[in-house]
Amino acid sequence: MQNWIGLLPAFPLAGFLLLVLSRGRMTKTVAGIIGAGSVGLSFLLAVMISIEFLNSGAQPFSKTLWMWMQVGGLDTGFTFFLDGLTLVMILIISGVGFLIHLYSTGFMADDPGFARFFSYMNLFVASMLVLVLADNLILLYLGWEGVGLCSYLLIGFWYDNPANGYAARKAFVVTRVGDTSMAIGLFLLFSQLGTLNIQEILLLAPTQWSTGSAVAVAASALLLGGAVGKSAQLPLQTWLPDAMAGPTPISALIHAATMVTAGVYLIARTHILFELAPSVQLIVAFVGLATLLMAGFTALMQRDIKRILAYSTISQIGYMFLALGVGAWSAAVFHLLTHAFFKALLFLAAGTVILSLHHEHDIFKMGAMRRRLPVSFWCFIVGSAALTALPFTSGFYSKDAILLAALDHPSYGMLLWVGGVLGAFMTALYSFRLVFVVFFGKSHYEQRDTQQHDDHGAVVENTSPAMFFPLLILAILSLFGGLISVPVDAVFANGALHEEAHASQFLHALMILIPILGVMISWLLYGSLSYEKAGAHLRKQLLVSPLGGLLNRFWFSGWGMDKLYQTLLVQPFLALAQVNRKDIVDLVFNSLSYVARFANSALVLTQTGNMRWYAISLVAGLVIVIGLGVWR
Amino acid sequence: MIVLILVATLFVGGAIAWASEALDARMPRVVALLSLLVSAVLLLVFSLNSGPDVGSPGGQWWILASWSWIPRFGIALLVGVDGLSLLLLLLTIFLGLIALGAAWDEIKERVGFFYFNLLWTIAGVVGVFTALDLFLFFFFWEVMLIPMYLIIAIWGHENRAYAAMKFFLYTQVSGLFLLMAILSMSYLHYVQFARFSFDYFDLQNIALVGSLQTWIMLGFFVGFATKLPIFGLHSWLPDAHSQAPTAGSVLLAGVLLKTGAYGLIRFAVPLFPEASDSFSSVAMTIAALGILYCAKVAFAQQDIKRLIAYTSVSHMGFVLLGIYAWNLYGLQGAVMTMLAHGLSSAALFMLAGGLQSRFHTRDMRQLNGLWAKLPMLSAMALFFSVAAVGMPGLGNFIGEFLSLLGAFQSNPVATIFAALGLVLAAVYSLWVIQKVLHGSLQVPNEYSNAADLSLVEILCYALMALGLVWMGMYPQSFLDVSEASLLYLQSLSGGAA
């Protein structure tokens, strides 16, 4: 069974090819079956493989499909490597992926680009699987770029709106910056270790490099660059919120569950390098911390339901980075898992809301949807609970593990822990703000396009099985996913000691209570029946106060990072490009031809046609020549 | 022998094609197709049924044959084919067919003469890739320019006179420097061995010292670098490429540029190892500069073909980088880049040509949202732009990755800057996609009823796409062919540079 591992990405790839070659002539049902079915197949295969894997004592296993390139010392194959970590990833990707595909068949039902959508989706799943299965960094890079491409294509899926195109380009280019640093990291690793096979690297690196040596620092820092780009961490996080321009299932699959966590996967995969470079690892931790706080505050100010979720994704990944930074590798992976569940759930639920409100994104234009959209409501409750890490939800366990690990950090333990807890508080605040504003209070939803048919204008929840089933599964997983134990201890053998963390009862209690506190406050602000007056009043108070207003604008704009990059990088580049549209080098060469023409026009003047002038010049020439000859 | 047959087939085929116009206006293209197919078959049969001849120098030459030509100067018809040449020959013939496909419906007037020029250009290129006598090499080097000049000058677009003239001037003048260098070599051979010789293998024995070596090397470098082109000598290329008819652009970008790189690999570095070694840092800096600069300029263009042309310069930077890294990775990278860029740029120019023939404009400001109208063409455009971005799994990635990998080992700084080119590549490629394919449909009204790809076009694109995927997924089949010869070339320079 494990020998069929090659089929994992093969199924979706085949689906992609079929869908592309059909050139949109297929009926939507066929396209849907192919699209979702291919991923379903690879999920089944993944399940079977994992059963076999776990029964066979979780022995790492690798299979070479074919040699890719052998140049001198470099020989890389299309080789897949399977261990606990990979296993978790493929299960998430194929499993959650399958659910989301299923959901999309309903969600995209009346979209003209149905087949195109699924072809991209399949391609994405395929490349994502390659990414996590790769046993060498080049193959990983292939998957890495592949998912980036698909993300680009899907963000810009509704291409007739230039705004989407812009968001897509931004996403691709910003992540490409990270990718490039990662590529350079690859060059460095190869020139130092002479191999790009991950396992070999992990074996060689400790023997060749001393801890904290410059090379190790450089290499891991460059890899971190790649991870930061993909996982939308500071300072490259700006692309993710805009990426919400894509269809909601995309946001669920790519920008919540799988692709954005690739960075986490990369670091976890190469954790030994990071352990060799403690300074970089600490940076990872603080990047995570800063990001999660920043994102938390920003999320609090957003009005767009998807942007809120996007920022929350950023901040949750921040948690994972925090975990990685303190060496709690499996905690990070665990959070990755649970996050995949509840964030996917939230996005899909949000999708139903948006769909039933005819692509209304502004939460303050919704409200009181509790009755109208029961399913979405309950999904949101569950998802937010898990996101907020309320006790006994999946998020609770994973976040707990992370915070405890952070607390254990030798030097900065307290700082990191406090930050993390504060983040948890913010999480509670913004996620339940979302819930309360959307589902409680009064309805602010006025139907645009009233001239349309009623069944178009009315708010009806689409609960077709295709969309209901995934929500159900994900909800269950978000609730009880915490009970799953990730089989990664073997992978992080040396990192395991961080895991059984000790914290005083007080701190434990604090960690449980603070989110609940957060929920209550947001209830006071947005949820309570007095929300209309008190809440609104309070918020007004906050906004009119100069500081509050400033903070509001500042946080709303995602801490002004976009503006910064615009002025620092984008505009100068554009200006330069405009100035030099007519390649200056060209002008230089053309000037030569002007010189020649000028010389010509000057020389032609000597051809007066007057014979006496010719005679004179003849004599003058003689004199000059003789003069030169004599002088020489 | 096969080489002569190959060249002869093309030369004669061209002549016949011209003559056959008298019979029927559709004849020439058929004749051209036939002669190209014949040569393709010849080449395939040859490359499948034979291999390196162990006896030959370096034991890596598939063919090595010589006939006396001009005894006075020890000039001989010395031709040789090794893995490197073979790959480039295959590329040449393949792109020749593609160019034929591009011209199939586009060229309507003076058909015979067009195909005559087309075939003669290809023949010249074949000669360049096989000649090992430097005089013969230079001979073909110049010969291939004339028909290309005519192609641009007769069938080019609005500004063809200027473009053709520029193209010819640049390449000719730089060629004279090359000639000077070659003659100096043969004279030195006379001084040291008491006879003139232009034989590649003889010239390897010349003992060159100090600044003299540097000067001669520079002569070679200028000659080849102009054709490549490198940053600073590139300004002929955008005009030539954008003004040439589609088939012309295909050959220019796909094949003619590669002759420059080939020259560098075959002659410039191995013959002057020390000089090249000390020069490599300069060359690699130029390469990095070119990659970034031209990517930036490309971004600013509004004429699609101009844009693609600038991207070609940018990509050739990777080739230069790989060559002057002068280790196996770099060289293999350079070769793969040459092959892959050959296909991708050819395809892109063909697409641009397709747009022009459909909408009679190359101005991106007038073309928008074609996806809705021409889905297949747009899909192709997407595919090949993605390839040009260097997407792993497609040929260009292998080439660029290996070049950078090799370059990093000899000059990390330049490599890092060059790597930034990957980002800029993304910037301009996506910009084109956004402008032309995405957004709301907008084309010049009078041509709003343009048809999607024709069968010939589909065939060409499919072939090129397959080629790129092949190179990307199983490059080994190409790397194996070229490896022996690259190792040989390295051994010539004692691994220096």
Added chain:
Amino acid sequence: MESIPYEHGLILAAILFVCGLVGVLTRRNIVFVLMSLEIMLNACGLAFVVASSRWQHAEGQVMFLMILTLAAAEVAVGLGLIIQMYRRFHTVDISVLNEMKG
């Protein structure tokens, strides 16, 4: 009587030559130009004669004869042209001959 040193002869020839040269450069009348040319050629002839008398050779004398013939030939052609010119322009001023230029 002792013979004249040949340098003197050469100097005389040179002076004649320069006179002719100046004539060619300054005169506008084509006839005078031709005459000046004659002077120059004869100056050369004189130089040859002087030289040959120095070396007691015949060659110089032969050369002189040649020069005379040439001068005759040139004048013949020249006069023919002048006649044509006068027919056409009714002047012998060479400055009218500047149709072709640039």
Added chain:
Amino acid sequence: MTSAMLFMLLPLILVTATAVATMLMIAIKRQHGMSCSVTVIGLSLAFVSLYFVMPSSAQQLTPLMKIDAFSVFFSGVILLSGIMIACFSYPYFSNLEDHQDEFYILLSVAILGALVMVSNSHFITTFLGMETLSVCLYGMVAYPLHRSVAAQYPMEASIKYLVLSALSSGFVLFGIALLYAQTGTLQFSDLGQALSSGMGPVPPVYFVLCCLMIVTGFAFKLSLVPFHLWTPDVYEGAPLPATAFLATVGKIAMAALLMRFMSESALLSNEAIVFVLALVAGASILFGNLLALLQSNLKRLLSYSSIAHMGYLVIALITVDRTVDSLGIEAVSFYLLAYAVMSIGAFGVMMVVSDSEQERDHIGHYQGLFWRNPWLALVMTAMLFSLAGIPLTIGFLGKFYIFAAGVQGAQWALLFTMVVGSGVGLFYYLRIVYGMLTPLDEDLILPEAGLKELVPHCLLFVLLLLLLLLGIVPGALMQWLAEMASAL
């Protein structure tokens, strides 16, 4: 003077006989065709006789003349050019009312002069040949004096040429005289010995002065800068056959003479003269090409380009004594041959489309020729490419030779100038080619190819063949030249 020696002079005698015969023909009965064919036959006989004259080793006939492979080669080139020009001029002059025939007499005599020049070894012969040639050229340039259209052009050209070349001959003569006065010899070889043995009390300046006066005269005939001003006017004014003759025979004979003079009298051992010549060459290359840059009259354009080409030639000339196994002489010889072929070809095309009534020498006349008369356009293109020195043509090998000589003589500065010059040159040659390629709306009326055009067309074909054959398989010729040069 034995009979064997007399036999050696057979070519010259035959040419002379041709001239006389033509004259008698005219006296008996004016018949254009007859006089033309007589001339052609006579010259061809002379050409054939070269084969028998060809000496195994250099033959000194009296102190005056020297017959060797070198002189035979150039005599051959000159005679061939003469024959071709004669053939071309038949249709050209056929629409002249009268006096078509005298042209051929002038032609033969001019060729006689040229032959004397290339086979001389003595200043008297030099002078004789040069002047014979020049005086005939005055006549040829002015030939269709009574041509109605723009008739003052030939006369103007002729008068200019007459006065200026007489002036330059004056310089040459005076230089020779001064030299003679000091060295007491008029023979090149003795001169060489005298010079190498040193001129006793005389300061070298004096010697340089004399030589430069002579060289100036030669440079005038080769129209090198700064003695080039006359060239365009004379080329433009003269009737096409005369122009072609002036451009080929005139130049070739002069260059051959100059080279013989230099190689026999060790002139190049003198740094100052080499220096001056190098400067002259560089200036000619630059000025010639730049002057031609925007010229739209083909005759003038070719005249300017000839200035540049002579500049290239001088590069090889001044390296004659530095090159290994006399490659310099070879280079000069080959280049002159190539130059003859391509200039006659280019002028030939012009002569075919022109006649003495209307000369089609404007670039506009040739617009779209490629689509109106592909054959002529093809020939013209080939010739222009050859002039530009592009492979497959003899011109490329000529340039190759020059480069080789230059490299060996280490004349880097000049070679660089040549590269620049060729760049500029390409521009204007390609301008013409492009003009022929661009289609034209209103057609230019071409004389329909009647029987009288047949011969010229065949000649063009021969020229094209030569151009390509010698451009692609020059091995034998080069071998022969090598032997010839080493024998010199």
